Amino acid sequence: MMSRSQMIDALPDDILRECAKYICIPPIALIREIEHYGKIKDYLDKFKKCKYNDLANIHYILLKEWYIKYAINMIDEIDREQEGVCTLVMSYDEHEQNKIFIGFIKELLFKIDPGIIGEKAKKYI
Secondary structure, three states: OOOHHHHHHHOOHHHHHHHHOOOOOOOHHHHHHHHHHHHHHHHHHHHOOOOHHHHHHHHHHHHHHHHHHHOHHHHHHHHHHHHHHHHHHHOOOHHHHHHHHHHHHHHHHHHOOHHHHHHHHHHHO
């Protein structure tokens, strides 16, 4: 009796090619994004319990890490950007402010190394 893999190997190439059309393999970028989300999910859950001032501090820390990684020559803009984000968040209803801040933090979390997050934001969570 043939095993399943032997039966598949014995199929003609044209049938195998036709079957391959229906097999969907996710792109590598999507797999990496899912893995990264798994690493930052715990932090997001903890950040959702933080107060506004703690979220502002966490955002500043993560924003600084982003600037160091992607825009080191523009790091002097960090304070103005932080002020702009805080002003934008404060323009929302009080009940929505933390959700908006979490959204900004989530974007930064997807762009920086999750290993940095724990050591930098430890005192706020």
